[in-house]
Amino acid sequence: MEKIPVLGLGTWKAAPGEVTEAVKVAIDVGYRHFDCAYLYHNESEIGAGIQSKIQEGVVRREDLFIVSKLWCTSHKKSLVRPACSNTLKALKLEYLDLYLIHWPMGFKAMEDLVAAGLVKAIGVSNFNHEQLERLLNKPNLRFKPLTNQIECHPYLNQKNLISFCQSRDVSVTAYQPLGGSSGGVDLMDNPVIQSIAQKHQKSAAQILIRFQIQRNVIVIPKSVNPKRILENIQGGVFDFELPEEDMNALFSLDRNFRLTKFPTAKNHKDYPFHIEY
Ligand SMILES: NC(=O)C1=CN([C@@H]2O[C@H](COP(=O)(O)OP(=O)(O)OC[C@H]3O[C@@H](n4cnc5c(N)ncnc54)[C@H](OP(=O)(O)O)[C@@H]3O)[C@@H](O)[C@H]2O)C=CC1
Numbered sequence: 001m002e003k004i005p006v007l008g009l010g011t012w013k014a015a016p017g018e019v020t021e022a023v024k025v026a027i028d029v030g031y032r033h034f035d036c037a038y039l040y041h042n043e044s045e046i047g048a049g050i051q052s053k054i055q056e057g058v059v060r061r062e063d064l065f066i067v068s069k070l071w072c073t074s075h076k077k078s079l080v081r082p083a084c085s086n087t088l089k090a091l092k093l094e095y096l097d098l099y100l101i102h103w104p105m106g107f108k109a110m111e112d113l114v115a116a117g118l119v120k121a122i123g124v125s126n127f128n129h130e131q132l133e134r135l136l137n138k139p140n141l142r143f144k145p146l147t148n149q150i151e152c153h154p155y156l157n158q159k160n161l162i163s164f165c166q167s168r169d170v171s172v173t174a175y176q177p178l179g180g181s182s183g184g185v186d187l188m189d190n191p192v193i194q195s196i197a198q199k200h201q202k203s204a205a206q207i208l209i210r211f212q213i214q215r216n217v218i219v220i221p222k223s224v225n226p227k228r229i230l231e232n233i234q235g236g237v238f239d240f241e242l243p244e245e246d247m248n249a250l251f252s253l254d255r256n257f258r259l260t261k262f263p264t265a266k267n268h269k270d271y272p273f274h275i276e277y
């Protein structure tokens, strides 16, 4: 599967004891895209859920779009393939559909993974527009990044970075679309979002998901709760339209509020958040 399905299941903080079941429920209710990472320490349990649904015959491997991410300690060229192999082993897969550099730096060794058939596509995460531009302008670029996965929700709507990416034909994937989990922000209680939700008889989460889909942004809400896993894919996130006035009201909530700042890396030369976008 080459195109990234517009809605995926996030898995950060999905506890190893819960995530196998969550993945199984998600596949049953129609999720085909799963957002994973070495950093999340649950790839093995996610793999168990995927494997079980493949064995049951509910899905085939080629129906799924599995994403993982290379962590910062493995950027050195010689460490990239072992890191990818470890992730594949944990997920019990022969290939990934997409492998992202979790945070900026290094790309050449990622291209080799595509050539070796270990991953179908590569992409980036947390890249600012200058970093992405630099990458796209590399003279010998063999494989273009398929997506830039970035934090995105109404308090950080990323208008400029999204239009930059889309103008360069790089898709955007929105992480923390619901405002993140514990330690996140109570976006779903915002009165503007609540009133839009009430008007359309949707939940606040469905409004936040629809907001991204309507901007042609891929969205990966995380849940391990069966009711919420279903809520996030059904209830009209695909078949209703937010009118322009509601989209504008959601855009007006922007306050440049970033949840994921990775402060320990802020003095790194490639720290992405020192420029506006
Ligand atoms: N590339 C990167 O650097 C990053 C990538 N990510 C990716 O993005 C994904 C999504 O971001 P994440 O930080 O998880 O935050 P989200 O914005 O997806 O919010 C997840 C939280 O919302 C709750 N929730 C889910 N659905 C609903 C609902 N319908 N109603 C009410 N509450 C709900 C979840 O709880 P419950 O599970 O109990 O339902 C959880 O506490 C991550 O899981 C990860 O895969 C995240 C951060 C950084």
Ligand SMILES: O=C1CO[C@H](CO)[C@@H](O)[C@@H]1O
Pocket (backbone or CB within 6 Å): 012, 037, 039, 102, 260, 262
């Ligand atoms: O995906 C992620 C989950 O959270 C981590 C800790 O804040 C982030 O660094 C990372 O980008």
